[in-house]
Amino acid sequence: MATVDGSVYHALIARGVSRRSFLKFSAAMAGALMLPAAYGPRIANALSTAKRLPVIWLEGQDCAGNTEAFLRASHPTVAEIILDTLSVDYHETIMAAAGRQAEDARKATMKAFPNGYLVVVEGSIPIAEGGIYCTIGGRTFEDTVKEVCAGAKAVIAVGSCAFDGGLPAAKGGPTGAVGVSQVVPKATVVNMPGCPMNVQNLTAAIVHFLTFGSLPATDSLGRPLFAYGQLIHDQCERRAHFERGEFVTAWGDDASRKGWCLYKMGCKGPETYANCPTARFNDGTSWPVKAGHGCVGCTMPSFWDQMSPFYGRLSTTPGFGSDVTADQVGLGIVATVAGLTALHAGGSYVRHKRDAAAPPPPAEAVEAGTATGGTQA
Amino acid sequence: MTTLQTPAEGSGPRMVGAPPFPHPLVIRPHDERVRIYVWQVPVRVTHWVTFFSILLLVVTGAYIGDPYLLPPDGSIMRAIRFIHMVSAFTFLASGLLRLYWLFVGNRFSRWTAFVPVTASQRRELIKQIGWYLFVRKEAPRVLGHNALAAGTYTAIFVLFLVQTVTGFALAGMHGTEPWATLFGWVPSLMGGVSGMRLIHHLVMWVILAFMIHHVYSALLVDHWERNGLMSSIFSGYKFVTRGEIEEARDGGMEIEELAE
Structure with a gap:
């Protein structure tokens, strides 16, 4: 296995990861990506030669849950280190720099790797009223996302907020929150929704990118099939x-x-x-x-x-209150029809009695006479 | 309404060699009650197959939607879902046959009887509504479906289609082919998978409500027309006077010819 200086493999060895752990990780990634076991060595090869891939991690309107999920792993894993190794360049929550320094770091990365970095976006992007609901360093988040994604090799939207607006986009939200692919429709965006997304899936997607030079195959909503392909x-x-x-x-x-x-x-x-x-x-x-x-x-x-109510089998019917179940609506429809039918039956009975009491009009005399007549079978 | 198709088959050998029009000298009494063949075999068969498959679909579907009554045992859910799927395919087969018959059946079962294509059908629709609302004393004279009933059945056919499409889309969610490929686009039309599930569920209630209305209005019209409407869905025959055949929108000389 040829290795290259400055490769992911070297970064991992420098962090104390054994070669054995590295190979196990490569095999696990092949499994996560639903590839045959034979791809394990191929992934190991790719990681041994792949140059460190700078990642800019942007965070918008969110709870930092995806960052938390990634940071709160009980003990350091190869996956965590690989992400760490990849993503130190700009990550608002965990970077040491603050304020102007932090923004400078982002610009430096963008300049140093034109068309050569990966963008991970966490959080929704508010676009109502010119995007003023989320600003960083005096600029709207919408602006930042557009600028950073324009020069990216690929964009990964992590968490439900970056996928389609998530919680801030739920009914009643005033900020006009949307997902990444709605703000940068032309960029190659892979969506990894979840609240939070699973770090293993993010790692696997990045490993796929390092191994094959492309992001994994997705469904119609831009979600990788290896992770979102089955119920x-x-x-x-x-x-x-x-x-x-x-x-x-x-x-x-x-x-x-x-x-x-x-x-x-x-x-x-x-x-x-x-x-x-x-x-x-x-x-x-x-x-x-x-x-x-x-x-x-x-x-x-x-x-x-x-998906609400979360504790009920079916969603509620639009136009009815949130405490009215679909079955109550359905029973209401049936009861209404049954009630109207009973009313109509009453009305028809009255009509029948009235018609029977009234003398038959001349035009109907013939018909009235035959109605009770014998039928010919 | 180009040609009259099937009553000829139903009326048997009596028609062989008969002149295309009644002999001018034969006088037929206006109020003679005769038997006419209205509902052909496929119409009646699909009606009842559809009814029984809906019955099974509703009972099993209700269990799948909210498992009830049956105690845990073996693989009860699997069995119920199996019956639901088999009933669904039976329902689909019945629907396809009826769809075919919309184009080859007699004048009472053709698509032209269902969609109010002619002005007289549209006038009849208004009159029929007036009769139902107790505004008009007389209901329009028809032999097959009246325009209002036909319009209602058309709406129900559309709901059947919605149930079929959402049902197979739900089956396709498990990745079962060909449903996954054929109906994978459905959820996005309905605001997602849960919206699709809700529609599949609510439409069931609407179909149940329709059943109540259907049986009631059939009894009502049977009582008014006094032509054996209720038994016609079993036998295919209605009993009407020659005068009624002449008056009816879908009647006329050629139908009267086939009356027995």
Whole structure:
């Protein structure tokens, strides 16, 4: 395996990662990307020769949850170091520089690597009223994103906010929050929604970029297929309970202690595409359903509005209150029709009686006479 | 309405060699009650197959939407979903046959009977609404579907289509081909997967509401027309007077010829 000075491999060795760990990491990445095992050595080769890829990590209207997810890993992993190695150039939350110095660092990177850096965007971009709801160094975030993404090799939008506006874009939000691909429609944007996104998926996407020179294949919403290609429901460890008809019906009930299916508690696994059950969070420790809470569908478009109520099976019907269930609406439709039918039946009975009482008009005499006449079978 | 198609088949050998028009000397009493063949076999078969498959789809769909009553056992959900899918395919097959029959069936089952294409159908629609609202004393005379009923069925066919498309799109979410490829575009039209699921669920309620209305109005019109409308969906025949055939919008000489 030929290595190149200044490569990712050397950076890792310098940080105390053993060669064995590095090869294990390469194989794990092949697995994460849903590639055959034979790709492990290919990835190792690529990382051994790939030059350090500068990353500018922009943060807009958000809670820094994706940064937190990445920083709060219980112990340093190869993945963390690889991201760290890659992304020191500009990261508002973790960089030492502040204020003007920080902005200078960003500009320096952009200048030093024209068309040669990767941009990770975290957080939504407010565009209402000229984008004044989020400004950094006196400039709107919208401006910064446009400028930085213009010179990027590739853009990765991490978290639900950078994907489509996320929480700030939920109903009632005043800031006109949108995702990255709406602000820079021409850029190559890969979306990694989630609240937060899974760091393993981000690492895998970057490794894919280093190995193959391109971002991984995506679905129609720009989400990598390796991570967002399958329903949570189809990979869920509680799926067997679903098939057996074993459901939790109240929090803390016997069924929930047994770890039965959370379908009736409003779990959105059956309508959400993500690899949470297999990748899991915090070094593969757990994920929401394993922890006993239903999925809320955070990797799906406008999930705050679309997936609510989080504890109900179906969304509420537009135009009706949020406490009216779809079944109540449906029963209301049926009851209305049944009521109108009963009313009409009453009216028809009255008409029938009145017509029977009134003398038949001459024109109908013939028909009235034959109506009771014998039929010819 | 170019040619009259099928009553000829239904009326059997009596028609063989019959003159194309009634012999001028044969006098037929205006109020003679005769039997006419209205609903052909595919119409009746698809009606009942659709009904029973909807029944199964509703019961199993309600379980899938919110598992109830049945205790946990074996693979109950798998079994219920299997029945739902089989019923869905039966429903689809029935729908496709009926769709085909819209173009080859007799005048009462053709698409022209469903969509109010002619001015007289549109006038009839207004009159029929007036009758339902107790404004008009008389309902328009028809042998097949009245224009209002036909319009309602057209709307229901559209809802059936919505159920079929959203249903197979839901099946396709698991990556099952060819549904995933064929119907992958559906969720984006409906504000996402949960919007699609909601529509699939609400349309079921609308179809149930339609069933109530359908049975009631069939009984009502049966009572008013006194022509055996209720039994016609089993037998295919209605019993009307020769005068009624002449008056009816979809009647006329050529239909009267086929009456028995």
